[in-house]
Each structure stands twice: as C-alpha cells, then as structure tokens.
Amino acid sequence: MEILLAANAGFCFGVKRAINMAFEAAENCEGEVYTLGPIIHNPQVVEKLGSEGVKSVNDLPSEGGATLIVRTHGVPPAVMEEAQQRFNVIDATCPFVKKAQEDAHQLAEEGYQVVLVGDKGHPEVTSIMGSAGKGAVVVESAEELKDIRLKKRIGVIVQTTQSFENLAAVVTECLARGKVVKVFNTICNSTTVRQEATRELARKVDLMLVVGGRNSANTTRLTTICLDEGKTTYHIEVPEEIREEWLEKVEKVGITAGASTPEWIINGVVEKLKELEKSRATALKNS
C-alpha cells in the first residue's frame, strides 16, 4: 500500500504563530494564562496546552489581571476592548483574519451593506461581523442570499477558509442585484493551496484520510472536497480511529490535514498506516 501525503497539509502560518505565542506565554507569564475559546480547533493541541497550564475559557473570566490569549479566529472589537481593560492581552488573531476585520470595517465606513460569506456561528465569522456595521449579513451560500433584502451598494468579504467557488457564486448573486459590488477576497492563500493539493491527491488514490479537529471548519471543508471528487473519505482526529477494514483492497491511500492539525498527529497517522500494513502482510504470509 502506498501512502501519499498532500502538499501543504497541517499548520498554516497563523496557527503556528498562535501556538508559539501560547507556549511562550505558558513559560513566561506570571499568574493564570487563559485562551478565550480553544486557541485552535484541535482538541489534542488544546489538551497539550492545558497540561502546560494554559486554560481554555468560553467567556472572559470574572477576575482580571491574568494573561488572556485571543485565539487565531479573533474577537469582535467590543470584546477586545473589554479584555484589554481587564487583562494582559496577547493577541494571537491570525494576521489574515485581522485583515478581514479591517476590510469589513472599511466597507461599512464606505457605506456598503456588508455580506460575509462564511459559516454562521464560527468564531472567525463572529469576530469579523463585529466590524461589519449595521445591516451586515452572513451567508453560507448564494442560495441563502436569495431570501435576503440587499441594498444597491454591496460589500463582500469572506471567511479566510471558504472555497473560492462559494465566494464567486455569492458575488455573482450580489452583482445581479446590486449596482456597485466591492469585494475583498480575503480567502487565505494557504487555504486555497491546501484545498487544491487535497483535490489533486484525492483524484490519484483509492482512499482519503482527512486529519483534524471535528470542530475545524477548514478540515471539514477538505472532507467535502474529497467526497465531491467521489472518493471514499474518512475525517479522523487521531490515528487510533483508523479501522483495518477501511484499507481492504486499497492500493493508494492519501492523507491531508487542516490548518490546525499538528505535525505529530499527521506523523502518527502515517505510522499507524504502516503498522496496519505490516500486520496485514504478516497475516497474509501466515495464511
């Protein structure tokens, strides 16, 4: 069985930066260190940070003074302001998400109705919407936009991990209904490159394993891409989930991973596959 790893699988620039900031804080900061929400959408990394004393909290803690890490997805300006008044804030917002927040703010200032293409309720989407002004809407698809009243001047912005096709479809719908449409294509280049590499790999193999947090939007999107290519695909978080029967008659297996999946988990998946392959070979020999 051949094991093929997708190019650009795993940690992106923004995630690497945030994780480093968190481990540094754990080492250097006095007092409690919190992250507001899990720092990235990967339970294994969050657990590891926890063992270093970094606690993930869902709301701003009531007592101030501690160190608070704002995660890659960012927070709305109101939350940031309150946090800065009460905590030593370490802003680990991904610089590309920061840019999207600023672009949304600019569109609102310029009088556009902001349409954000993204997954409702995703923390990145919530953080960008905080700067998107009155009348702003989030849509997950062009289809959804059809039921929404739009102004004649529409500003479009996009969650950094969305697919280009989805953005293009929403923009086309906006064009059909608005007179002026201004778009900031804030899709992160590493997202596009990873998605393309995943698609290419899926075409070449018999089975795809997508590695990453089940709560990770960008990992889930990779799974969708593989399924859209008509490929048998499993989304797993850890190597232990791989089942031997998945590999029956599989000659080539492809691995890809989301932006928040650490290298040690990806390596673990490769090792697990090799191990299963080995035990299969032994079983064949003995039969």
Added chain:
Amino acid sequence: MEILLAANAGFCFGVKRAINMAFEAAENCEGEVYTLGPIIHNPQVVEKLGSEGVKSVNDLPSEGGATLIVRTHGVPPAVMEEAQQRFNVIDATCPFVKKAQEDAHQLAEEGYQVVLVGDKGHPEVTSIMGSAGKGAVVVESAEELKDIRLKKRIGVIVQTTQSFENLAAVVTECLARGKVVKVFNTICNSTTVRQEATRELARKVDLMLVVGGRNSANTTRLTTICLDEGKTTYHIEVPEEIREEWLEKVEKVGITAGASTPEWIINGVVEKLKELEKSRATALKNS
C-alpha cells in the same frame, strides 16, 4: 401562423431621447447639423435623418461653427473638449453610458486597474475607455483576460448592452487573481429585460426574426441568445429580407428587435409576415 412580439422590443429610453434631440436639431438649428458617427446603429433611421438635413460624419468636420450631435454611444473626453471648442454641441450620449464613463473615471481615480467588459472597437467602449485611466484593458470574455497581466486592485465596468453571464464570468476571473475587486454593474436594465423577454419568446416559437441594424451590437446579441436556445433565427434589417421558404411548416414565429430599431420597421415586419401568410393561404386554396 401565429405572430408573437417580444416584450420590450425596439427603442430604449436613450435611443428615443437621442432621436428626438436629432429631429429637433434638424428643425431648429441654423447652419449645418452633423452627427459624429451614425446617431444609432440603424441605417434606416440614419437615412431618414439624412433626408431632414442631418449628416453623419466620421470625424470632426474641419470648419467649425455648425451644430454637432454626439450620439448615444458618447465620445472620449478629449473629443468632447475639442468639439465643444469648435461646435455648438448637442450631447445625446445615453445617460446610462454617461454614468458608465463617470464610473470608469472614479475607478481610475481610486487607483484601480480598470477592466472593461465590452466589444473592442465599439464606439461606446471607446468612449468609456477614454475615462478609464492608465493600464485599462477591454476584454470580450473571461477567457481573454487569462493572458492579461492584472494588478491586485481591479475595477470592473461593463458596456451597457453586455450579457450578465459575461460580466459575471469576467468578475470571477478577476476575483481569482486580484485582492480587491470593485464592480460597477452598468448593464442597462432595459438590455437585460429585452434579452430575457427574447430568450423566453425563443423557447415558445418555431422561428425567430431579430430585427435591427447589422452594425448594432445589442441586436446581434439578441440573435446569439436565440441561437443559443437552439432556435432557427434570422437577423434582418428590413421586412423585404424575409423569404417565403423560411415560414414553411412554421406555426409560431417570434419577433424581437434591438434598442435602435424603430417601431415602423417592426410594424413593417409584422405586416410582411401577415401578407406572406395570406398569399400562402390563397395558394393552398387554389391548389
């Protein structure tokens, strides 16, 4: 044989306005009255104006002082300036084209590289390009854009008679390559409505007749739309072109006409069809 006329066939607002201005000028202005280029893309209307003393010229006449009508398609700012210095200018530029010129100017001022979706060499396109700034390009399709170097800030503008699908495809290509894309959807609403009505009618009939100047971009586009619907279609300028054999086995014939086609020609086509139908019925009776 049933004869069906497309909704919104014939003169649009801008053409009506220009023709009225030209006939008024012929009646009221002293001295020579010129139009710079045929006032609209319909040879029959141009001929009629000629008989009232309005001459179509291709370049600014050398002697000044006369009345010069700027046609619906407009002219670049440099030509307008020279004309205003030497002639009594009547500006019959369609207000929607004027708007597109202003939008192109604004995009250039705001630092965007302007991409104009339009037919190269068409006078409206030439007039808009006059305001589109340095580095501006005209493309007829998204395909064409692939070979062109683009900046990261792209401003898109569109000839008023283009199809929406073409605009959307070009914008999608710009989005894939730029970071900020600002679009003025300057497609004239009457164009869209006429195209939709034509498409709907084409689906219902056995034969389509598209009436209008062979040099008219918007009329030619109507022909393309009917052909794309898989319908037998003839683009004619005058009723006399209709051939009896076209109508054999035809139960329903549809008529549409471009924005520059006068009502008297459309009525002439209807009359001609009725006449041919009548002679066919008589022939059948006598056979």
